[in-house]
Amino acid sequence: MLYRIGQLTYRLRWVIIVVWAGLFVLSLNFALKVPSLLQSGFGDMDTESRQALKLLADKLNITESGFIIVFSSLDMTIDDPRYIHEMESVMAPLNKLPEIIRMDTFYDGGTNEMISPDRRTVYAVVSMRGTIDEAIQSVPKIENFIQSDLLDIWITGGVPIFSDINNASENDLRRGEIIAIPLVLTALIFVFRGLVPAAVPVAMGVVSVTCSLAILYFVAQHTGVSIFALNLVSFLGLGVAIDYSLLIVSRYRDKLKLCSGEEAIAQTIGTAGEVIIFSGLTSILGLGSLVLFDLMMLRSLGIGGVLVISTSLIVSMTLVPAVLCIVSGRFKSVSGRDQPTLSSRYWKVLTTLVMRRPIWVAVPIICLLVVLGIPFLNINLGSPWASMLPVDAPSRQGWDVVSQEIGIGELTPVVIAAQFDGNPTSQTNILSFAEIVKNLENHHTVKRVESILSPDKSFQTIKQNYAGTDTTMIRVFSHYDPLDHRSKDLVQDIRNLNLDPNFQLLVTGATADLMDSVDAMYKDFPKAVGFVIATVYFALFVLFRSVILPFKAVILNMMSIFASYGALVYIFQEGHLQNIFQFTSEGVTEATVPILLFAIIFGLSMDYEIFLLSRIKEFYQATQDNAVSVARGMQDTGPLITNAALILVLVAVSFASSDIVIIKALAVGTAIAVFLDATIVRTLLVPALMRIMDRWNWWAPSFIIRLFPKI
The missing domain is CATH 1.20.1640.10 (Multidrug efflux transporter AcrB transmembrane domain)
Incomplete structure (x- = not known):
């Protein structure tokens, strides 16, 4: 059967080339639009940390979408009128943006923990409407507002970090392709001792990647696809398509020594085709296993991987032999030469x-x-x-400044959504709630606890946002990095607390979300x-x-x-x-x-x-x-x-x-x-x-x- 397909490919070679050329041109337009549809982050799963975030959003209007503005100065403290005026001038325009819900700063009710010990660095918390992907679209506009000649300013936190990841992913894709294509072409010229035989596999890799990204564009309109799919498709597409094409080209060159062009193509597809089909099948099965995961990132990378392997398989079985039929004369000129690699x-x-x-x-x-x-x-x-x-990366720099100047874990507290049977501030509920807060404050890993019971007067304005009709929020700050095993132990200890049957605690935050x-x-x-x-x-x-x-x-x-x-x-x-x-x-x-x-x-x-x-x-x-x-x-x-x-x-x-x-x-x-x-x-x-x-x-x-x- 594969032998007959090879014969048919030879006879319809120009039709196949024209069809693929048309597909390539059409795909270019959609491939360039793919990044705008891809999602940031890793996706949602039905875990306790995700349930807690949903509860906080529904009951307290506290969303994941938001960012941190970090201000710092080498020669002024936050008490300096110039510092205060400059900070207010920078933040004032943000209040007019419709996507901003609220802004919490040290000056309007924040805590002393928002400032560094030397009082030269401070951060503000900005909450936004919509999903993280929707909020990311506003980052360039926000960055235009966050400008100052007197203060060093960075924006960090979830939305800016994901925005920088998106930008870095697209830059990585371009850089990887710019480096890979010349390297691979040079290596193939060395292998085949000819530009045309070397160029065919590289061109097939480019076609496979472009067409796969175009298909991914339509897939992304119906299901979530991670931004990292961009890199995986390009990486696998170039590598696998070139490998498959290399096998076809090598086998075809050997067959040309023994028979005519049509017979050489038929025998090449008849022998190498079987190998490529089963090789592609095993790769599809491997990458297809990612579809079994609930996590959007893994599932979408599996979809992208299956798409690019399948496309590479089809390209190598149709377009590659069709092109070889056209340029066979150039192959005959090098077919008699020994391979420059290790000899047989x-x-x-x-x-x-x-x-x-x-x-x-x-x-x-x-x-x-x-x-x-x-x-x-x-x-x-x-x-x-x-x-x-x-x-x-600006968001990385801002994050590092807060960690170094204010404290590790300051931006990654353990967050607890506490839901009561009735009002959280009722006499019965507040006693049980106070006992939990006391237990948390006495935990050996805890630096501080913020809740509706916090005595800090400077915290009064912000903590009004911590309670709803039947739900309240607790923020627990650890002495340790969110990835530290002691922070993970803290999350587990909170989840193991003996609870009053009148309320439940759902734990979220960076550490809990990672664990889940x-x-x-x-x-x-x-x-x-x-x-x-x-x-x-x-x-x-x-x-x-x-x-x-x-x-x-x-x-x-x-x-x-x-x-x-x-x-x-x-x-x-x-x-x-x-x-x-x-x-x-x-x-x-x-x-x-x-x-x-x-x-x-x-x-x-x-x-x-x-x-x-x-x-x-x-x-x-x-x-x-x-x-x-x-x-x-x-x-x-x-x-x-x-x-x-x-x-x-x-x-x-x-x-x-x-x-x-x-x-x-x-x-x-x-x-x-x-x-x-x-x-x-x-x-x-x-x-x-x-x-x-x-x-x-x-x-x-x-x-x-x-x-x-x-x-």
């Missing part, structure tokens, strides 16, 4: 040496992968907030892992008609992932190499990164396994000699796998220049995993294990084999 003879000799002492090769490599993964055992999941931004999100994500993670392993195993069983080979492939993939997890913790959590990668470690691993890495790496690593085993299978069916088949399979695919991995590593390294720590971690983790997989695992461990298993590699019960058609 080298791979045959290396594989033969490995298979002579397979146990001596396999055991040390397995031990090495285990050792590389050991740091993962000490993983500390978290979610860096402002620190995920570069140090020169991590618990919810990792509750779903085992299901996603099980789904991927089961479906990929089945797909490989159908392809190779073996019980052992799919099992070995899954185990080796898990070992590569474990090693990359260890590297991730070593670099990003423990802070090694942070100067090289230009980030500041917060002592945590961003909670979504291990999940995303699993979904990405499992599929990408399986690509190389399929590339290799498919070729070995062809030789085994012809010779029935396991050792010879492995050696010849490595000889044929070794250069291809090396080149494909090199391309993907170059793309990943390009995106490792990202200013956003999450994207940087994903890129670095992917680069490490692909490098390990294509070198140590596929080059040494796979042939060693296949030699040890010998004919058992191809075993499967005959009654099961009869249930599935031969592919």
